[in-house]
Each structure stands twice: as structure tokens, then as C-alpha cells.
Amino acid sequence: MPVYSMTGYASAQQAPATSQAGESTATARLGLEIRSVNSRFLDLTFRLPDELRAQEPALRALLTQQLKRGKVEVRAAIEHDAGAQLASPPTALLQRVGMVQEQVQAWLPQAKGLSVADVLRLAGPGNAHSSVDWPAAVHEVAEQALAALLDARAREGKRLAQMLHERLGQLRSLAQQATPLIPQLVEQQRQRFLERWQEAMGLTEGQVPPEAARERALSEATAFAIRIDVAEEITRLGAHLDEIERLLKKGGEIGKRLDFLIQELHREANTLGSKSATLELTHISVDMKVLIEQMREQVQNIE
DSSP states (O other): OBBOOSOOOEEEEOOEEETTTTTOOEEEEEEEEEEEEOOEEEEEEOOOGGGGGHHHHHHHHHHHHHOOOOEEEEEEEEEEEEHHHHHSSOOHHHHHHHHHHHHHHHHHHHHOOOOHHHHHHHHHHHGGGGGGHHHHHHHHHHHHHHHHHHHHHHHHHHHHHHHHHHHHHHHHHHHHTTHHHHHHHHHHHOOOOOOHHHHHHHHHSSSSHHHHHHHHHHHHHHHHHHOOOOOOHHHHHHHHHHHHHHHHOEEEEHHHHHHHHHHHHHHHHHHHHTTSSSSHHHHHHHHHEEEEHHHHHHHHTTT
């Protein structure tokens, strides 16, 4: 299953047919576009003309079947064919408009007669949209736009996954650089404590038993080694990297899990920096935090 980004855009258009005087004619064009950006949850917003407001529940159901997260805005518009609006209205429709006018004037003699513009507006092709099967037209256009949106989100998700794989490799390289530094540092500190023990023995001139001084020096060295040992942090960091890589291969709805794992990576990098006893290890910790922050920014866009 691919990794989907929450960012994408798609649109679709269609000219639904209307039935007039026994003929099927296209007098309007339906356009629909979908915009999507990142969000913690699925947030749907619709901008529909009056003719399509009744289709909002069906559109909402269609989108919720395919989209799980993101702030999604759906816009639809109907563009009437200007050329068709100049065509002659059907005779039967003109007769009906005339009958309605006579009935109104019979009850309201002071009412003015309809102008040509009024007749075209009431009986012309502009009123033909009432004969369009809007539910079917909207559903078909929405499916086309949604399929295009999913493709766009999948392409963006592939790019994000590739970037995350690159950062995972860089973090593993930094962890490998940090691993051999700890035994070296512990041995250096052990030698330093032993040198201080020998200096202390020379200053005390036998006032302190050699065994007690040596035991104290080794105890201090051991305590220091425990404080700076980051083997556990390196192990947990490697486990988090393995899990992120597994999720990227799995795909699907992994955004929230990745966000949690990024937090755990940042915690381990912070601990690594706080235990740092050398400048080189501090640099490694800082480099890790930079990479993790870059990953965090991209993970927030994954569904």
C-alpha cells in the first residue's frame, strides 16, 4: 500500500446532458475541484451552488470512504452555455409561460406583461438545468476528481517516503559513529582516575591506605562510565528507526504512528546530548536533532 500525503489538488469537468423537446442537449458544464492540506483529522468543507446543495451528503460519504485525514475543500460550479441561452425556447414551454401569465393577470389586472428577457429567463435553456440528473452527474465528476486527488497524494507521499528513507540512513550512520566513542571515552576516564589516584597517594605520603584510595578511584570511574553510557539510547534509537522503516514499507494510514516515533527519536537524541562527555558526541547529537526535525516537518504531511 502506498504512503499518502495529505497535500494535493485535483479537478474534473463534465457537460451533463439535458432533455429538451425529445432531444438530448448539453447546456451547462459542471466543474468540481478538491484541495487538500494537512490536518490532524478529516475536515471537509463544501462550496456548492444552489443547484448542488442537496448533493453534499452524497459527496461527504464518497470522500470519507477514501480519505482519512486532511483539511479538504470541495468547490463546484455550473457554467451555462452562453450560445445555448440564445437559442429559441421550446414551443410547449412558451405556451405554458403564456398560460401562467394569463392566469396571473386574470387575478391581478394591474400586473405588467412579461418582457422578452423575462420569457427567456423563465422558458429559455437557462431553466433547462432542472432536467439534468444532478446526482448522477455530480457523483461521476466527484469520482474522477477524487481518483485524481488520490494519485496526486500518492505521488507526493512517495516523495516524502523517499526523503524519510534518506534521513533514516543518515541517522543510522551517526549512530554507528557514536557507538565506538563510548568505550574509548570510558577507558580514557579510567586512566585519568588512576593517574589522579597515584597523584593523591604521593600527596598523602601513606596517610591513606593504598587499597582504599584505589577502590575510591575505581568507584568514581565506574560511576562516570554509567553516567555517560549511551548504549541503551543507541539501541532504542535503532529500534525506532527499524519501526519507521517498516511502516514506510507497509504504507496506508501511518501518519500518527510516525509522528509518535519521531517524538521518541527526539527524546533519545536529547538524552544522547545530555550524556555527552566529548565534543564529538555533542556534534553527533546536534546533527541527529537537525535530521529528526526535518523528518518531523515531513511526517506531519503524511496521512
